[in-house]
Amino acid sequence: MGIEQFIDNEVKSNDVVLFMKGTPQFPQCGFSGQVVQILDHLGVPYKGLNVLESADLRDGIKAYSNWPTIPQLYIKGEFVGGCDIVREMFQAGELQQTLKEKGVAVAAGA
Amino acid sequence: MAMDAGEIERLIKEGIPDAQVTIRDLAGDGNHYAATVLAPSFAGKSRVQQHQLVYNALKGNMGGVLHALALQTGTP
Numbered sequence: 001m002g003i004e005q006f007i008d009n010e011v012k013s014n015d016v017v018l019f020m021k022g023t024p025q026f027p028q029c030g031f032s033g034q035v036v037q038i039l040d041h042l043g044v045p046y047k048g049l050n051v052l053e054s055a056d057l058r059d060g061i062k063a064y065s066n067w068p069t070i071p072q073l074y075i076k077g078e079f080v081g082g083c084d085i086v087r088e089m090f091q092a093g094e095l096q097q098t099l100k101e102k103g104v105a106v107a108a109g110a
Numbered sequence: 111m112a113m114d115a116g117e118i119e120r121l122i123k124e125g126i127p128d129a130q131v132t133i134r135d136l137a138g139d140g141n142h143y144a145a146t147v148l149a150p151s152f153a154g155k156s157r158v159q160q161h162q163l164v165y166n167a168l169k170g171n172m173g174g175v176l177h178a179l180a181l182q183t184g185t186p
Contacts, residue, residue: 031178062173066162067158067161067162067165068165068170068172068173068174069172069173079158080158081157081158081161082161083180084161084180084181084182085157085158085161088157088182089157
């Protein structure tokens with residue numbers, strides 16, 4: 001399976017996917033860590049994929065979304081954005097909105 | 111390898127002629143900047159599309175030479 005197929009499959013078979021540096025338990029980049037904090041705060045179940053484990057994945061994801069940096073957040077197969085956009089959306093309450101609209105459970109009171 | 115604020119601003123304005131660009135150097139190492147890019151031509155575009163326009167203007171420097179560019183985009 002090519003890297004693009006792998007990414008496409010992950011993005012389509014998981015509600016929320018975060019391509020990041022490190023793991024949710026041990027983020028290895030400030031920007032990735034910020035998105036992990038936001039998702040954990042919202043109590044959203046998500047799949048973390050560590051791009052540091054594979055150069056193909058690290059380059060493949062940038063080509064897949066035409067987005068040059070990591071982290072990258074996907075909700076229901078759709079690219080939402082990197083750290084700036086996710087943080088901006090979270091602060092504006094738009095991230096919670098998007099999750100609810102797409103039928104992804106958000107912890108109460110988030 | 112680093113970029114200076116003036117060069118970032120020049121590239122963004124070259125790629126997005128109607129952009130108003132303000133750049134802050136976050137770390138003084140030529141690698142971590144915050145930029146606000148406001149452009150009438152962003153109207154109707156999603157944040158992702160606006161950011162992609164800025165990244166395209168930076169001609170592949172983003173994510174390579176330029177490690178971190180905290181971006182805020184919008185219309186003036």
